[in-house]
Amino acid sequence: MPDPNQMILATFIHNSGAHPGGWRWPGAPAVDQHDFAHFAHLAQTAERGKMHCYFSGDSQGFPSISGKDAFAATDYAGKLEPTTLLAALAVVTKHIGLIATASTTYNEPYAIARRFASLDHISKGRAGWNVVTSASDGEARNFGRDLNMDHDARYARAEEFVDVAKNLWDSWEDGAILRDRDAARYFDPAKVHELGHKGEHFSVAGPLNVARPPQGHPIIVQAGGSGPGRALAARTADMIFTAASSVEVAKEFRDDMRARAAAFGRNPDHVKIIPSVQLMVRASEAEARRADEELLDLVPEALALRTLSLQLGVDLSHLSVNDRLPDLPETNGGKWVQQSIIRMAREEDLPIGLLARRVVVSRASFSYTGTPEQVADLCENWFRAGAADGFSLSPNYQPGVLEDFVDQVIPILQKRGLFRAEYEGDTLRENLGLPRPENAFVANPALGCEPRMWA
């Protein structure tokens, strides 16, 4: 069992890096983001550091108010699809969790449940699914729509989607496969269940055509910040990603999420809240400041302004860099990042140019460069303040930032007793200290329907 006084550490997969100037960083190798070897090295580095999981974000298109020319200055130019990438990474790693984003808005539950079940089998119990609802019209347009589904409708669909996926994972009970050669019984039909699900958004007969995943259910991750997003996370998620610009914002968010989970009858300790952070280390404070500036200087102003527009979901190209942010119309995109940015702009009365430079670095996440001791202090402070169960590192450039974190920060956290020296269990769930879910069909024999398909 993991020690509850120790933190969770994850890392995000980026092409060249989380910082938009990262790919131009002279000290980093030029990364081919379609080359599997790059990601294999990163996952193995994170595993060398005993980190809990490696996470690949995703979207199924391009954001709609980007600007082709401005965006040509970023490495935002295609990437490997997460479930295939993580399946391949499962083969070159042994312990680290493998989490992929998949959208409930432009997918079907049977197909998603299957791919994550398969990933969980291939990795022997290390899969996780970051449930997102897709915030951009650019994705909608690749799936037969002109505009994205409404925010609330997306979350209503997501709620049903996750429930169906969980029941599909349970449709084969543990131990349903017998392989009894003498009796000519490969499986036990009594342990295979049909859902006969007919809901508002989906009708799905089942059973799944993959056996129950080793973890029972792959880990469910969620990162919604709005009311409906938080409700979905509190009811269904094992782990919650968030962007928090300060320890106070993070604490407020974690307190709220734990209370919401408890209100759903859940043990709040079974919901792990992990803010994403852009941390870098340097030998001195002076070098840290210089690194921040040099990285930011690699980002063209046009790109910074476009990124601000994109994050706000509103085109700002008619404004000048010295203007203040106007009042903004409500959008149909993600709410949390937009609200965090507006709060930052108002509290510090930032002109758009400066705000754009701030936002382009880390969107609404926390970004900090310091000495290894300072970075370890920061992690310790947030953790002890109850602002986080751990962190998801977003490396500004790669592989250097992750390597530095593993080689210079993790040993300090280990020495302080704040991070483990070895993986405790075999599966991601075990390494997170989360219970294996009971099978819904075992818990509730009335679930499902009379066999029809098999009749």
Added chain:
Amino acid sequence: MPDPNQMILATFIHNSGAHPGGWRWPGAPAVDQHDFAHFAHLAQTAERGKMHCYFSGDSQGFPSISGKDAFAATDYAGKLEPTTLLAALAVVTKHIGLIATASTTYNEPYAIARRFASLDHISKGRAGWNVVTSASDGEARNFGRDLNMDHDARYARAEEFVDVAKNLWDSWEDGAILRDRDAARYFDPAKVHELGHKGEHFSVAGPLNVARPPQGHPIIVQAGGSGPGRALAARTADMIFTAASSVEVAKEFRDDMRARAAAFGRNPDHVKIIPSVQLMVRASEAEARRADEELLDLVPEALALRTLSLQLGVDLSHLSVNDRLPDLPETNGGKWVQQSIIRMAREEDLPIGLLARRVVVSRASFSYTGTPEQVADLCENWFRAGAADGFSLSPNYQPGVLEDFVDQVIPILQKRGLFRAEYEGDTLRENLGLPRPENAFVANPALGCEPRMWA
């Protein structure tokens, strides 16, 4: 360049084996079909034999007129999802092609194009996509429908689906990614294209968010046997799988497909036709006959009858094993297998029990057990008769049947100059002797639409 006088050899991935008695074969290890190591060994064995490709079939559900109890006697009980499995296999192999089935009926082109592009990048140009239209109502019921889409409608959708996928693969030109740090240009926007596709079945803006695959397009495979199925294959496929019960049926099929490809203005040599075959080797003819019988004796009669019903798409459970096959209503399922079975029943005037025993072994494919020389002769005869460009081995049980083929049959074919001693190229396309497709947006600058999404 591959020698055109040499044959193509592929192998199918099965859980325990293609033969429904295979999982009970005492000489084979008990296979856990969710254990990646099993498939890794098979793919590496096929690669040791310099075989062209390793193929995973797929369906997104269970057939609708199966019988839960009868089917408990088969290993048809869940499997790893093909694109995740093949991505993982890409890491433990270097040369062999990796082909996965994906349905155009219960998927969206953007999602499929992405996954296969990703698999092509991860495998450095070894991906193939077997385009199927999904023949069973059991799949439909997992995707919100009670019955499958009509046969013709499925193929109409498939035609548009494949065209959109190909254009998505072309939406990033070769060389679009620059990584020019000094000029702050990660990619060249002029080489990234929107499709703005608005068709009868799909509207897809594009571009894809994966760079052009190493092969340009992953290999397209098709296995339709009906008129619309053959038309789709002849127009779009690089490779065609088929089930042929005799050399005459195979020759007739290949002649027809080559003529159809030529009628579409294609070079028929760029369409490789590969019947699937269940071949086993034994030291003598007597041992071969005994092996066939022993395997068949491992299949319960109820399973054989259920399998016959399933393959015909018609419930036969009210008939006795001594009855002859009645006239059958036309179904909405696959046509080719049904017609081949009916032909077999009528030509040999087989009672249902015997027909079921025949069909359960190999459906409509060719099945033969002989000495290594006899099996090599058979391959040579079909190949020289113009009945096949090569074969896809369906091993009756695993890993033994594949190992025997690699160790005992392939060396004979190599000695006869009918099979290569080494992989000729780096990509699957090169190893098949197929040209890399031209980019549609380069060939036709009027294709696509004015940038909108990026505006």
